[in-house]
Amino acid sequence: MDSTELAFAGPARQAELIRTREVSPRELVDLYLERIERIDPRLNSFRVVFAERARVEAQQAEGRAGAGDNRPLLGVPIAVKDNLDVAGEVTALGSDAAGGPAPADAEQVRRLRQAGAIVIGKTHMSELAIFPWTESQTFGVTRNPWNPELTPGGSSGGSGAAVAAGLASAASATDGGGSIRIPASCNGLVGLKTQRGRVPFTPEPVHWHALSVAGCVSRRVADTALWLDVVSGPLDGDPLAIPAPDRPFADAAARPPEKLRVAVSFAAPLNAKVHAAVRRAIEETAAVLRSLGHDVRERDVDYPELRPPFVPRWAHGIHQDVQAMAHPGRLEKRTRALSTLGRVIGERRAQRARDKEPKVAARVNKVFADHDVVLTATTARPPHAADKFHGKGWFASLNAAVPVAAFATAWNVTGQPAISVPAPSLHEGLPLGVQLIGRPSDEATLIALAAQLEAEVGWPERRPPVD
Numbered sequence: 001m002d003s004t005e006l007a008f009a010g011p012a013r014q015a016e017l018i019r020t021r022e023v024s025p026r027e028l029v030d031l032y033l034e035r036i037e038r039i040d041p042r043l044n045s046f047r048v049v050f051a052e053r054a055r056v057e058a059q060q061a062e063g064r065a066g067a068g069d070n071r072p073l074l075g076v077p078i079a080v081k082d083n084l085d086v087a088g089e090v091t092a093l094g095s096d097a098a099g100g101p102a103p104a105d106a107e108q109v110r111r112l113r114q115a116g117a118i119v120i121g122k123t124h125m126s127e128l129a130i131f132p133w134t135e136s137q138t139f140g141v142t143r144n145p146w147n148p149e150l151t152p153g154g155s156s157g158g159s160g161a162a163v164a165a166g167l168a169s170a171a172s173a174t175d176g177g178g179s180i181r182i183p184a185s186c187n188g189l190v191g192l193k194t195q196r197g198r199v200p201f202t203p204e205p206v207h208w209h210a211l212s213v214a215g216c217v218s219r220r221v222a223d224t225a226l227w228l229d230v231v232s233g234p235l236d237g238d239p240l241a242i243p244a245p246d247r248p249f250a251d252a253a254a255r256p257p258e259k260l261r262v263a264v265s266f267a268a269p270l271n272a273k274v275h276a277a278v279r280r281a282i283e284e285t286a287a288v289l290r291s292l293g294h295d296v297r298e299r300d301v302d303y304p305e306l307r308p309p310f311v312p313r314w315a316h317g318i319h320q321d322v323q324a325m326a327h328p329g330r331l332e333k334r335t336r337a338l339s340t341l342g343r344v345i346g347e348r349r350a351q352r353a354r355d356k357e358p359k360v361a362a363r364v365n366k367v368f369a370d371h372d373v374v375l376t377a378t379t380a381r382p383p384h385a386a387d388k389f390h391g392k393g394w395f396a397s398l399n400a401a402v403p404v405a406a407f408a409t410a411w412n413v414t415g416q417p418a419i420s421v422p423a424p425s426l427h428e429g430l431p432l433g434v435q436l437i438g439r440p441s442d443e444a445t446l447i448a449l450a451a452q453l454e455a456e457v458g459w460p461e462r463r464p465p466v467d
Helices: 003-007 011-019 025-043 051-066 107-114 157-164 181-187 221-231 249-254 276-291 307-324 333-355 357-369 394-414 443-457
Strands: 046-049 077-081 118-123 171-175 190-193 213-218 261-264 295-298 373-377 418-422 433-438
Touching: 003 025, 011 025, 011 051, 011 221, 025 046, 025 051, 025 077, 025 118, 025 157, 046 157, 051 118, 077 107, 077 157, 107 118, 107 221, 118 157, 157 171, 157 181, 157 213, 171 190, 181 190, 181 213, 181 394, 181 418, 181 433, 190 221, 190 394, 190 443, 213 221, 221 249, 221 443, 249 443, 261 276, 276 295, 276 373, 276 433, 276 443, 307 333, 307 394, 333 357, 333 394, 357 394, 373 443, 394 433, 418 443, 433 443
Parallel strands: 077 118, 077 171, 261 295, 261 373
Antiparallel strands: 046 118, 171 213, 190 213, 190 418, 373 433, 418 433
């Protein structure tokens, strides 16, 4: 396997190669460090790279591998989004308003390290993860490896760009309104919004009034499943914790699903205008699913008006994040304006918005009375220009975010799982994503169906023109 193939092999395959001694952790770390140095100046996906620390950890992993250690991610270099604490490193959250270094790893980082992973660096995000693109006054604009003139999405855009460009095997991501699925769509990756409570969201177990969840972006469904097996599981005292599944998620990725009833929904929430290429992506995916033997029928989701159950939780959550920053005066003007909005909304109105959740869930989930999975757009449009909203005000930015995040936000409100996977065809040389939504706590069905689509479509073989 040549170096480029190895860079794009993914965590599961890389861990296997380390176990069989066909590649060493040091080789993998050096490979990614070389690629980051050569490619990332064009993309700006990493805020900080832990080169020396990663080399030391790789040397330790080699010794453990030689002693027969078979942890699932032993020696595999991964990246983490810059809203997860890494001990001894500032958690910048896309801003220079943060305080000092974190005293300990976040629980997700601890579990990844416990599984043997090597954290090679921290990736860029929009300030406080607010908007579905990745640009900030502090760290500049992050760009899409498929076309650097375009956005990689957000808020986990640094993670999406890094994985798509082969600068990390996989990377953590979080999603409070589409921030895993949107970068997955923009970069031709797999992005699973997990069931609320599946992955501990420490140090804040309830973020944005329970809109936010954690996961990763990867090139392959099996890698997302492996990552989820590593980081998921209840944590003592977590008010959102849910029971573990009966079987590992990796098992779901390894077996095709039985015949499923798939609802294809073209209904657009928040009056988002759907681009013709996005509709075509849904239609192509539906055709592939039919060819695989599934019962695929058009059936629209009955969306309510989503602003009342979403915006108060989102805005007040931003206010809470701003209050926790060491230097809030350094935040972008639009961030401070949204914090003021959140302060005016207040805790009580945010809670009332959350109280609307059961009614919203009952309405949108009627489709699951006679369907197993729903297929929709991930975003209403292809990626826009990378710096289109750089420095814009809060109101213009908020309006611009609607068509990007409209199809994602409903499922943050309900808390149930949804996954973005690449569509069968490229659009003008760019990947587009489609979204599969499952019943509450049923990531396994989504993983099995996405893996089946991956085998048929073959998206892991597509690579952006960065080498």
